[in-house]
Amino acid sequence: xxxxxxxxxxxxxxxxxxxxxxxxxxxxxxxxxxxxxxxxxxxxxxxxxxxxxxxxxxxxxxxxxxxxxxxxxxxxxxxxxxxxxxxxxxxxxxxxx
Amino acid sequence: xxxxxxxxxxxxxxxxxxxxxxxxxxxxxxxxxxxxxxxxxxxxxxxxxxxxxxxxxxxxxxxxxxxxxxxxxxxxxxxxxxxxxxxxxxxxxxxxxxxxxxxxxxxxxxxxxxxxxxxxxxxxxxxxxxxxxxxxxxxxxxxxxxxxxxxxxxxxxxxxxxxxxxxxxxxxxxxxxxxxxxxxxxxxxxxxxxxxxxxxxxxxxxxxxxxxxxxxxxxxxxxxxxxxxxxxxxxxxxxxxxxxxxxxxxxxxxxxxxxxxxxxxxxxxxxxxxxxxxxxxxxxxxxxxxxxxxxxxxxxxxxxxxxxxxxxxxxxxxxxxxxxxxxxxxxxxxxxxxxxxxxxxxxxxxxxxxxxxxxxxxxxxxxxxxxxxxxxxxxxxxxxxxxxxxxxxxxxxxxxxxxxxxxxxxxxxxxxxxxxxxxxxxxxxxxxxxxxxxxxxxxxxxxxxxxxxxxxxxxxxxxxxxxxxxxxxxxxxxxxxxxxxxxxxxxxxxxxxxxxxxxxxxxxxxxxxxxxxxxxxxxxxxxxxxxxxxxxxxxxxxxxxxxxxxxxxxxxxxxxxxxxxxxxxxxxxxxxxxxxxxxxxxxxxxxxxxxxxxxxxxxxxxxxxxxxxxxxxxxxxxxxxxxxxxxxxxxxxxxxxxxxxxxxxxxxxxxxxxxxxxxxxxxxxxxxxxxxxxxxxxxxxxxxxxxxxxxxxxxxxxxxxxxxxxxxxxxxxxxxxxxxxxxxxxxxxxxxxxxxxxxxxxxxxxxxxxxxxxxxxxxxxxxxxxxxxxxxxxxxxxxxxxxxxxxxxxxxxxxxxxxxxxxxxxxxxxxxxxxx
Numbered sequence: 001x002x003x004x005x006x007x008x009x010x011x012x013x014x015x016x017x018x019x020x021x022x023x024x025x026x027x028x029x030x031x032x033x034x035x036x037x038x039x040x041x042x043x044x045x046x047x048x049x050x051x052x053x054x055x056x057x058x059x060x061x062x063x064x065x066x067x068x069x070x071x072x073x074x075x076x077x078x079x080x081x082x083x084x085x086x087x088x089x090x091x092x093x094x095x096x097x
Numbered sequence: 098x099x100x101x102x103x104x105x106x107x108x109x110x111x112x113x114x115x116x117x118x119x120x121x122x123x124x125x126x127x128x129x130x131x132x133x134x135x136x137x138x139x140x141x142x143x144x145x146x147x148x149x150x151x152x153x154x155x156x157x158x159x160x161x162x163x164x165x166x167x168x169x170x171x172x173x174x175x176x177x178x179x180x181x182x183x184x185x186x187x188x189x190x191x192x193x194x195x196x197x198x199x200x201x202x203x204x205x206x207x208x209x210x211x212x213x214x215x216x217x218x219x220x221x222x223x224x225x226x227x228x229x230x231x232x233x234x235x236x237x238x239x240x241x242x243x244x245x246x247x248x249x250x251x252x253x254x255x256x257x258x259x260x261x262x263x264x265x266x267x268x269x270x271x272x273x274x275x276x277x278x279x280x281x282x283x284x285x286x287x288x289x290x291x292x293x294x295x296x297x298x299x300x301x302x303x304x305x306x307x308x309x310x311x312x313x314x315x316x317x318x319x320x321x322x323x324x325x326x327x328x329x330x331x332x333x334x335x336x337x338x339x340x341x342x343x344x345x346x347x348x349x350x351x352x353x354x355x356x357x358x359x360x361x362x363x364x365x366x367x368x369x370x371x372x373x374x375x376x377x378x379x380x381x382x383x384x385x386x387x388x389x390x391x392x393x394x395x396x397x398x399x400x401x402x403x404x405x406x407x408x409x410x411x412x413x414x415x416x417x418x419x420x421x422x423x424x425x426x427x428x429x430x431x432x433x434x435x436x437x438x439x440x441x442x443x444x445x446x447x448x449x450x451x452x453x454x455x456x457x458x459x460x461x462x463x464x465x466x467x468x469x470x471x472x473x474x475x476x477x478x479x480x481x482x483x484x485x486x487x488x489x490x491x492x493x494x495x496x497x498x499x500x501x502x503x504x505x506x507x508x509x510x511x512x513x514x515x516x517x518x519x520x521x522x523x524x525x526x527x528x529x530x531x532x533x534x535x536x537x538x539x540x541x542x543x544x545x546x547x548x549x550x551x552x553x554x555x556x557x558x559x560x561x562x563x564x565x566x567x568x569x570x571x572x573x574x575x576x577x578x579x580x581x582x583x584x585x586x587x588x589x590x591x592x593x594x595x596x597x598x599x600x601x602x603x604x605x606x607x608x609x610x611x612x613x614x615x616x617x618x619x620x621x622x623x624x625x626x627x628x629x630x631x632x633x634x635x636x637x638x639x640x641x642x643x644x645x646x647x648x649x650x651x652x653x654x655x656x657x658x659x660x661x662x663x664x665x666x667x668x669x670x671x672x673x674x675x676x677x678x679x680x681x682x683x684x685x686x687x688x689x690x691x692x693x694x695x696x697x698x699x700x701x702x703x704x705x706x707x708x709x710x711x712x713x714x715x716x717x718x719x720x721x722x723x724x725x726x727x728x729x730x731x732x733x734x735x736x737x738x739x740x741x742x743x744x745x746x747x748x749x750x751x752x753x754x755x756x757x758x759x760x761x762x763x764x765x766x767x768x769x770x771x772x773x774x775x776x777x778x779x780x781x782x783x784x785x786x787x788x789x790x791x792x793x794x795x796x797x798x799x800x801x802x803x804x805x806x807x808x809x810x811x812x813x814x815x816x817x818x819x820x821x822x823x824x825x826x827x828x829x830x831x832x833x834x835x836x837x838x839x840x841x842x843x844x845x846x847x848x849x850x851x852x853x854x855x856x857x858x859x860x861x862x863x864x865x866x867x868x869x870x871x872x873x874x875x876x877x878x879x880x881x882x883x884x885x886x887x888x889x890x891x892x893x894x895x896x897x898x899x900x901x902x903x904x905x906x907x908x909x910x911x912x913x914x915x916x917x
Contacts, residue, residue: 010897012608012645016904023905030608030620030645039905047661047904050649054587054620061649061657063525064554066622076549 003093006034014049014058019095025049026086026093027058027069035069036086036095042079099124102406103187103195105177106203107131109140110379110395112159114201117403119167124407127169128195130187132204133232134174136160141392143236144257147264153233180353185374199406202350202361202369202377206343206390207231211252211277214314216339226321227337230261239338243268246335250274250324252312253340254281259426261340262304273332274298275310275324277341285422285433289450290471293457297429297474301455307332345381345388360388365414367402378402385417394418419487423479429455430476434486436461436469444468447496458500467492467499480568488577494855512562512569521562524555529566536570542578543567544586556809584843585628587621588614592631592842599635606641607632626651627843630729630765634838637884644897653709653901654888656727661905663712665704666726667719668762671736671754671774672700678721685718697726699733699771710901713892722762722887729844731764731834732771735783739776739793746776748793753823754782757791757830763885764878767841770834774826785813788847789833791826794819799826803833803859804851812848815856818864832871833863835878 003017009028016039017024023039025048037058041048046062053059057066057075066075072083085097102118102125104111115127131137137159145151164171172189179188180202186194208229210216218224226246228239243249249269251262254276262274280291281298295306311327315337323333351357355369360383362370367382369375378398380390389395397415404413421434438461439446445462454474460482461469466489470482478500485492485499493499515521517530527550535549543564547553553560568575584592588610595614604610607628612618629646650656655663667682682702686694692706701724707715716723725732736754740746754774764770774791775782784790786807792800798819805814817833820826836859841850851859861867863874895901 008898010644010899012643013897014904015899015902025904044659045661045905049904050652050657050661052622052625052645052648054622054625057622059622062659063551064623065551076551 001095003095005091006088006093007091009034009093012053014051014053016047016049017095024084024095025058026095027053029053029055029069031055034086034088034093036084037067037069037072038082041065042081048081099126100198101125101196102127102199102201103197104129104201104203105180105187106201106205106379106381107133107137107171107173108203108205108379109137109158109392110205110381110399111201111203112137113396114203114378114399114402115167115169116159117399118407121403121407121409123403125199127167128197129164129169129171130175130177130189130195131171131173132176133234135233136163136171136173138233140231143230143233144260144264146233146236147230147240147261147267149264149267156233178349180350180355180375182354182372182375198374200375201402201406202375202381203379204346204350204381206345206380208235208339209342209344210339211312211341213252213312216315224315224317224321224337225319226317226335227315227339230257230338230340231343239265239336240268243336247271248273248334249336249338250332250334251338251340252324253342254278254306254308255284255340255342256282256422256424256426258338258340259298261338262298263302263428265336265338266302266304269336271305271334273305273307273334275312275326275332276306276308277311279308281306281308282426282431282433285431285437286471286473287437287459289448290437290457290459290473293450293452293455293473294426294429294431296452297455302428343380343390345383347381350377350381357383359383365401365416366405366411367398367415368405376402376406384415387417389418389420391418391420391422394420421483421486423476423483430472430474430479432470432472432476432479432482434470434483435467437471438469445496447500449500460496460499462492462496465492466490480565484568491853494852512566515566521566522550522552522555522559524559525551527552532563532566533570536567541567541571541576543575544578544580558809584631585621585624587611587619587624588628589616590614592840596631596635596839599632605632605636605639606643607646608643609641626729627767630767630843633765634881637880644900650727652897653712654723654727654891655707655709655712658705660706661903662706662708664726665707665712665715665719666697666701666724667721668724668758669701669721669733670758670762671734671751673736673751673755674702681719681721685715688718689715699726700735701726701733708903710903712901713895716889716892723889725763728763728765729768730766730770731758731761732769734758735771735773735787737775737777737781739774743776745779746793747795748776748797748799749823750774750776750782750791750793753791753799753826756823757827760827760882761831761834761878763888764834764838764881766834766838767843768846770837770847772830783807786811787814788837789830790814791830797821799823801826801829801833804847804856806846806848810846810848815851817856817860828875829863831878831882832874833859835874835881836863839874839877 009015012030014025014027025039027035041060046060050061051058059066065078067081072080086095107129138156139158142156176190177187178190186196188194208231229235248271249265251258251274262272265272280288281294298304312324313327314325316323323331325331345360347357350361356362361377361381363377363382363384367376369377379395401413401415404410423432447460449458456474459471467486515529519529521529535546546567553563580586582591584595602613611620625646626648633640691704695703697703734754734757736751739750770788772789773782773784773787775784776793784792786805790802800819801817802814803817806812
């Protein structure tokens, strides 16, 4: 599924997309690759797309819990978040394999 | 390939080292030889066994099943007589030969017997009734014999002798302690502390102590009837215990041709000097000229040895230990570390002496760090002192704080006394039990525990308690976090080095800092905000602003709320507004159906619950600059009505507050900066508890206070100076804030920063210009002032694509615009 142009997401930031009934946060790492995870923090519902990232983790802006962007695993004892396959095809963000 | 590992010595050092090797999944078949016919027991607890407060089962660290479970072949009661290095075998006293690929020598020490006439019996070792105090068998023999006897003499007034004397009181009615030196524990205590301890031992415990007592002879033909001293005095007794010190067991090792001086000479990897495959650890090892008889250094040695022998970390190095002890000696609290007496004329010596209570405390400070300390009778500050000593930490200006809990709530809770479910962190709801669980799972740094549990990550007031619990739960093995001194967690440098490197390489963006200064160039999300703030301060308009380095608040210029909405606080300089401005705010609040309108503590109006996508429109309708109520920056200047209306006011605080806010609005820093100006010492604007507070006093003067706080932490600011004009207030404010920006740690508020630097030093720099940097500080803050732009002007053209796009369904999902 095409979510939109890659240029919609600045390097090192995330944007939220509604896909079916789900909210998905897509991040564009500084190395150019994309990551997609569920958009809602399982702790208190924080907007993960507003979180800061590096090439490994996203940090929720509300209470600063961190999750691995590749595996969805929490680094601070919280439940995992979903991860989704995502890639760039030309200028477009493609969600799914 | 599996290698054969032989360990000579089954004491605390040998067994601990094997445990460390097993923990690293070392691939060895392990054979251990122990002189004593037992598993491994805690030698330190023998005095408890003697005192009857512990039984034999309770002192074993590894019983025989541990060896079986870990496939270790234990030869207990077998002594190694020779190491044949050329054939790589060890030869035991029963003639058996055991080959090794790697060998560890952990032969420990033996009790030292002073040359005393008649102490030995040619047939049975010691004279009947004379005991050493070193092994389980010694202790058993002593207990058995003492049971039917009445008067004991202990030779040796060190730690072990005192423990023996105390333990023997459990079995005999009279105990005399003989010490050859002038005062007890002369290796750990100075004379005064030794005498204090002696008084307590005599008066509280009823043990007679004789110092300067050189024992020359054991009296009695078949069995002991007394001892004779060099001055001719005879002391009748029927039990004699020798506790005069220990000597490392190195004879066999020396005979085998290995390098032995006072102990077995080892390198920083704990290898015997010049040997690739032979290691030595514990009391028998001599490292950089030092022998260690305490357990803490031994644990460190065991870790390094295990890292090296298993190949887990071949660069691991033991560099020596700073010795400290904290214990109950015969029921009396004693702690000692480092120097016991000053050595140089300028060593600072601090002594507290209260003989009636048996309390004595001495500190020796050299070049601003703790070089030695002695405590007798009160160990409450021992843990803090040991940490300050170990880590050469900066010491409080008020030296007395190191000796006493000054200003702390009476009866500060001890971690040991807290129930497991006691809530430690009231912000994030973390219990003592949760903290201990993480420590027991292997995390032994305070910051690591804080990261894992989030304890102390709210208001931060519980951090000292979290630290105490971690140190308690780690049993004194809490590890120093190297990152504690770094400016941000992801770049391994303290602030001064970091700033120097940034200048040297002209790093003007956050990503360039990671790429140049972090080994491997790894980026770190949790470091970005601190670096962005620092770079902006350093480079002003040359800073390359990567928006992802900003926290969301700084990307959209509002404070994120629990539901993902934002708060909007328009600037209201000095808390002064107009009817027209109020009307505009009211109209905006109505138009956008703002869920809550609230007055802030900083004398402004807060519009709460604004969706991100509405921010630009609201700013446009308000047409007031940002109040910066979301950033680590200059926030507000709170004022009182001052001299215009107030009948007490002696200075125009409102006008000055507005002028200060006008000039320094939006100035970013390592932490928030909240200011106030008040028109008289009645302090209605709360200037004494602000990062910088100005108080008008009679005669047209202004007092400037810095380092105050009234949040989670409460502190009255220190008086920086008193000046004659508003202009001087404005100039010194900028200079102080710039000094804080350049020198404070990330998120270090002025209430920590000012006492850390010291108000006198800050006054020298900021007011008196003793360092000659005042002009540079003024110029730097001027540059920052000139670079100010109202961030709410970003409303016209977003700085990034989708800057104000929603990140969450604020109410229900279908309201979110779906992008095709």
